[in-house]
Amino acid sequence: MATENKTAELTEIEQFRKDHGLALQDEQQLTTLNLGPTHPATHGIFQNILQMDGEKIVDAVPTIGYIHRAFEKIAERRPFYQITPLTDRMNYCSSPINNMGYHMTVEKLLGITIPKRAQYIRVIMMELARISDHLICNSILGVDSGAFTGFLYVMQERENIYDIYEEVCGARLTTNMGRIGGMERDLSPKALHLIGEFLKRFPKVWAEFEKMMTRNRIFMDRTTDVGAISAERALSYGFTGPNLRAAGVDYDVRVMNPYSSYEDFEFDIPVGSKGDTYDRFLVRNEEVWQSLRIIEQAYKNLPEGSYHADAPHYYLPPKQEVYTNMEALIYHFKIVMGETDAPKGEVYHSVEGGNGELGFYLISDGGRTPYRLHFRRPCFIYYQAYTEMIKGGQLADAILTLSSLNVIAGELDA
């Protein structure tokens, strides 16, 4: 869609440029390219209106909000336990992390301590979610640079992770895993068996995927020095997680503010140097190995004990108990009817999500619903920097940069 020369009356495109503060071109023949909102390479619904000078991107105007579902508003009208389904629709590649991060926030508000076994189960689930998140991100990065096979290959493993989810909580994608106060049920023998099988089989698959991608000449040429961001800019933009670690800052919530017994496990934090697409790929690759290490440790040392805290006023009892046990029935009724008020308070809790620091800022005024719940969403913060990262690059590089940032539309818009 080439633009026309400037006339006395502004064309529609020029009017748009004027409205968005983009330069009205005089001599330079710029092309306006509409990338999105529903473009297969954006992996979600966000629009980028690019100003192209040939193949080079001169400017970009991102538009977001296409999948905004007003979670923060909805959360103000729901009892605490009903907010869990909202959280797993944010970053839908790693739902359990969101669920458990939210549950930990509420537990912090209520002052509930969780038994060790429940904490370890949570760690196992969160790390499985991290693996599934990273393998999607890295394999899609391969797809965007033209390597489809690796994606199909590791996708099978994601299905296996979803089988584990299904065994643990009954759902595959929007998991609703866990309860305020622990897990809704203990790990069944089948779930333990599936996790054991996964630990045996997955390293081979991932090693093969790495072999295909990491030292691949084409892949390296396409990703090295593409979409780089310096550590200083990344910090100013509020980057966290793999994208910040790729820029060379070793900030990891699991290490700095351990939650859910992460201090019991040994693992390393991979750190990149240049903050480009290739570094982000490598950091995520290595994090998968570290996550496997954590799962192995938690799986081997799974402590005995209860899988939920003794907090009957807030812990939604298992259905089987509701049918057979009077107290459970009473508490179930009270919780579902929203009769249990939370104490007044104000908490912030953050977990290391698949993409970075996923924070929950919760204000309770002593009622049955939160007064204000704010999600600190890492993707919302990454996508701001996207314009700066792709300027001066090529369109094909912009696609790869977006893939490696791993911006999930659900989390971006909430």
Added chain:
Amino acid sequence: MELTNENVLGKIISEFGEENIWDAYNPDGIMTFTTNRETIVNLITYLRDDKELQISFLTTMCGIHYPEQKGKELCVMYQLHSLRHNYRVRIKVFIPGSDPVMPTMTGVYATTNWMEREAFDFYGIIFKGHPNLTRILNIEEMEYHPMLKQYPLEDRTREDKIDTYFGR
């Protein structure tokens, strides 16, 4: 220096004076205090640039609405983190709903650009000096700011969810 709530607060008060820093409390281990909109930019810049504190990472910011607090209906919350010392601090600024103007923080932290747009979108807080203060998540044509408490989520004419039925 070991950052504790006491010595950080003492340092901030000695820099900005007691008339600008008040209501310090500690709800969840994160020191929270209130300041005014004249001080906030200098304060956050000071926290970022001070060699001892190095509280140079803005974790998040958001708006909050307290309709029953007359003259202080809107609140903007900034939460900062010192990655070097692993120390967090939370700063609140209360502003009247009739005059919802705040200075922008985009010159200090790049990340506040969209966060401020989000606060504007949800609460109608106007950030003076922001390069592009437009709605970000909702459509441009929207005529109100949806997170304000006077806009209930549910239809007010509905009768099936009133508290009486739930014994509340």
